[in-house]
Amino acid sequence: MKQIMVALFVLSFHFKGFSQTFLTAPIRSHIEFLASDELEGRGTASLGEIRAANYIASVFKNASLRPAGTDGSYFQPFEVSIGIEGNAHKLTARNVVGFLDNGANKTIVIGAHYDHLGKGFQGSSLSPNSKNQIHNGADDNASGTAGLLELARYFAGNSVTEKHNFLFIAFSGEELGLIGSKYFTEKPSIPLTSVACMINMDMIGRLNPDKGVIVSGWGTSSMWGKMIPDLAKKAKLKYTVDSAGVGASDHTSFYLKNIPVLQFFTGTHMDYHKVSDDIDKINFEGESQILSLIAGLLREVDKQSNDPDFLTAGNPHTGATTTDFKVTLGVMPDYSYSGKGLKIDGVSKARPGDKAGILAGDIIKKLAGKEIGTIYDYMEILGQHEKGEQVEAELLRGSETKIVKVTF
Template sequence: MKNKATSVSFFLCLFLLAWSATAIAQIDQKQLKKHIYFLASDKMKGRGTGSKEVRKAADYVEKHFKKYGLKPQGEVGYRQSFQAKVRRVVVPDSIRQADNIIGLLDNGARKTIVIGAHYDHLGMGHQGSSRDSLGVGKIHNGADDNASGVAGLLELARHYTTNKEIEPFNILFIAFGAEELGLVGSKYFTENPTIPLSDIHWMLNMDMIGRYNPNGVAVIGYGTSSKFPLIFEGITSTIKFNLSKDGNGGSDQTSFYKKNIPVLFFHTGGHDDYHKPGDDPEKINYPDLAAILQLEIDVVNNSMKYPSMDFIWTN
C-alpha cells in the first residue's frame, strides 16, 4: 500500500511538473527577441512619429495581426489614422500622420477585453523628450520603450489565437501610435472607438516591461475595479509583482481610465537608459519578460470568470 501511494505521488508530481512546463512554454522567448531586435534595430531609427521607419513598424504589427487571423477592426482595414502634433520643441513638420493598428479576436461574445501597447518612440531625439542633451541626433532605439510592450502584444495575440480555445470574451489588440507625443493614439481611439466603449470589459496596457529588476513589476490600476482583488486571488508567479491602485499614469491606459473603464498597466520601472540612445535590445531581460506575459495571461483568464466589472475612480 505504501509503495502504491508513493508511486501515485511520483506520477502526480511528474504531471504537475509537466503542466507547469507547458504553462511557461506558452510564451516564446525567441519570438520576443525577434520582435524587439527588429523594432529596436538601428535601421528603424527610433520609430519617430511620422517617419518612414514608424510606418515600417506599423506594417510589421499589421503583418503579424494578419498572420494570427485577427479581424481588422480599424477604420480602414487594421488602420485607424489620425494626426499628431509635436508640442515640446519647434520643428517645421510639427503635424505628423500616425496610425493605430487594431485587430480583433472575435469569439462572438458580448464583451471585449482590450490589450494595448504603443509602438512609436523618439526617433533621432528631435521631436522632444530625450533625456540626453548630447543624444539629440542619435538613434533612440526604444527597446524597452516600447518594443518590449509591442513584443508582448504580439506574443499575447499569438497565444490567444493558437490556444485552441474559444474564450467567453472577445480580445481587441491595439498597437497605439504617437504615445510619445502625449498619448495621442489612445486618446484618439477612445474618442473615436471602433467598438462601443460600453462593450469593453477592461483594458490591459504594456509599456516598458523589458527591464525587470528585483523590486518587481508594477501593476498599476488595481483599484479601478472591485473585481481586481478577486481576479488576483490565488495568482502566483516566478517574479514579484506590486499592485498599485491608481488608474492614472504616463501611458495609454490613462485614456481608457478617463472613460470610466477599468485598467491595468504593467511596467518594470525607469532606468538610466530611459529616453536615451542606450535603450538597446541586448539589455532586455527576456526570461522575466516572458514571466510577466505569463502573469498577464493568468490575470486575463481569471478576469473572464466575471461577466461584468464595475469601475472605481481612484483619484
C-alpha cells in the same frame, strides 16, 4: 475563426501549477526588429513608425485577427502636430488594431504603444546632444509591443473560444502625450460600452526579480485585488501596486472613459529615454514570466460570471500593503508635457500639494532635494518617504522659481 499557425504559434506548455510559458525566442525576434537602427527609433508619423506598423499588422494577419482600423484595414490614422526645429508640422500617425472575434457581447482591450523618440527631434530625450541620434527604445516600448504580439498569437491560436472578444491595439503618439489612445477612445472601432476592461503594457523588458513588476490601475476595479495576488504567487513573481487609473501611458485614456484598467511596468532605469535603451539590456526570461501572468489574468477574467466593476481610483499612489507608495502630493500630472520636470495639470483640494500652495501649471523641478526629469523620477522619490515627513519642492511658475514646503 481561430487557426493554429504552426510557424508562428511558439508557446510551450510547462504545467508547474501556473500557466503557459511564453518562449523568449519570438520575444527577442520582435524586439530585434522594432528596436533596430533600421527603424530609426519609430518616431511618431515617421517612416520607421510606418514600417513598425506594417510589421505589427503582418503578425495580426498571420494570427487571423480581423482588421479593426479604418476602411477595412489594420490601421487607424490620426493627425499629429509635431514641432521640429521650431516649426510645427501636421503629419499622419497610425494605431494598429486587430480584433479576435469570439462572437461575444463584451471585449477585452489589450494595448501597448509602439512609437518612441525617433532620432531625438520629438519627445523628451534625456541623452545629451541627442538630435539626430537614433533612440531605439528597446524597453520603451518595443518590449510592450512584443508582449502585445505574443499575447495576440497565443489567444488567436489556443483552440479555445473565450467568452470575450479581444481587441489588440498598438498605439502611436504615446510619447507625445497619449495621442493615439486618446484618439481611439474618441473614435473607437468598437463601442466603448462593450469594453470589459483594458490591459496595458509599457516597459516590461527590464524585470528585476528582487523588485518584481509594478501593477498600476489596482484601484480601478475590486476584481484586481482578488485575482492578482494568487496569480503572482503561483508565478513566483513579486509585485508592487499603484492604485491610480491615471498614469503616464495609454491605459489612462481608457480609465478616463470609466473603463477598468491595469498596466504592467518593470520600472524606470538609467537608460530611460536615452540612446542607450537597447536590446542588450532586455531580460527576455523576465518578460516571458510577465506575459504568463497577464495571460493567466485574462483567462481568469474570462471565467468570471461578471465583468470587472469600475471604481474611481482614490489616492493615486496607494493600493495595498505591498505598494511602495505610502505618500502622495494629490496632483494630476500633465502627461502631454515633454520637458524636464513634472508639470501639474490639476491639484486636489486639501491634499499635501494644495496645502503647500502648488497650482495647476506649475512645473516641479525638484522634490526632497532630488531632480525630477520624468514622472518616473517623481514616483521613485515618493516611494522613499513616509506620511508626516516634510520636504521642500522647487517649482517653476511661469518664469519664477519658488520653494514650497510639503508635508506628506
